[in-house]
Amino acid sequence: MSFHFYLRLLLVALLSVPVILLLIVGMDVPLAKLQHDYGAPLQPFFLSFMRLHDGLMSVFWPLVVWPALLLLFSVARWRRWPHSTIWLVALLTLIASQGIVNMLKMYFHRPRPLTVLGELVSDAGFWQAEGQLDSFPSNHAAVAAGLLLPWALRFPKARPWLLTWLGLVCLGRVVLEFHWLSDVVAGAALGLLLTCAFELATWWLRPKLVAGSNNLLSS
Numbered sequence: 001m002s003f004h005f006y007l008r009l010l011l012v013a014l015l016s017v018p019v020i021l022l023l024i025v026g027m028d029v030p031l032a033k034l035q036h037d038y039g040a041p042l043q044p045f046f047l048s049f050m051r052l053h054d055g056l057m058s059v060f061w062p063l064v065v066w067p068a069l070l071l072l073f074s075v076a077r078w079r080r081w082p083h084s085t086i087w088l089v090a091l092l093t094l095i096a097s098q099g100i101v102n103m104l105k106m107y108f109h110r111p112r113p114l115t116v117l118g119e120l121v122s123d124a125g126f127w128q129a130e131g132q133l134d135s136f137p138s139n140h141a142a143v144a145a146g147l148l149l150p151w152a153l154r155f156p157k158a159r160p161w162l163l164t165w166l167g168l169v170c171l172g173r174v175v176l177e178f179h180w181l182s183d184v185v186a187g188a189a190l191g192l193l194l195t196c197a198f199e200l201a202t203w204w205l206r207p208k209l210v211a212g213s214n215n216l217l218s219s
Contacts, residue, residue, distance in 0.1 A: 003203060006196045009153070013193035016185065023182035029124055031174075031181055032113045039175055046172035053169055057143075066091060080207040086150050088202055093146035093194045100190060101139045109133040113177040124180060137186035138179045144169040145191020153195065 069091035076084035109128050111121045112135040121128060126136070144166050152162040170184035 003200065006153075006199045010193060010196040010200070013189050013196060016189040016192075020182050020186050020189070023185060024180075028180040028182050029116075032117060032124075032177065035175060036113070036117045036177065042175050046168075046175045049168055050172045050176065053140075053144075053165075053172075065094070069094075077205065077207070082207060083154055084207060085199075085202045085205050086154060088205070089150045089195060089198045090147060092198045092202075093150065093191065094143060096194050096198075097142040097146040097191055098139070100194075101137055101142045101187065104137055105134040105139075108136045110136040110180075110183075113180055117177065135179055136183045137190060138170070138173055138183040139187065140173050141166075141170045141179075141184040141187025142191045145188045146194060149191055149195045150199070153199075 069087045073084060073087035073091065076087060108126045110126045111124060111128055111133055113124070115121050116124050121130065148162045148166050152159045152166075166188065170188055173179040173184050174181055
């Protein structure tokens, strides 16, 4: 993928902000209520899927994933593999997304759908003082996006599978009533923004290729 491709995607990630605001204002609560009333048949599938996803993450995260990504980047860069920086981009995106998400959660203090629909808190507003106030944005969506998007953007053949997995993670958090729709959109958008930002920031570390190979990789 070309430098300008990531610039355009970075702009798309930034333009998601008004979409997220519209979801907060007009879609989050009606969709959550609809899911709460009629979405029970979907929950067994997504419960099993999220258990699988969380199980895989717990095995490799974070003590194994972070050092492994750094080691793989070092080896791939030394061997001058054309896609060597992908390991570094994934590492930086994962670290940054977790730090930013945790700060945003503490700032926004938004209750989860489970607490609102269970009438433990009055509404889905931000900056509340009581309840489980860590809904916005979704950490699951941000981490999954940070881990999967670097690969999805560089390898078109794997893209449908990786994006499907990311979509199921985001949808699962909504169906299981752990997050509002805007939470997962914000988390995925943050993952996309960081992926593009770190791709651009580490562009200079990519091994220089012969003209023919460079044109092929940029197509």
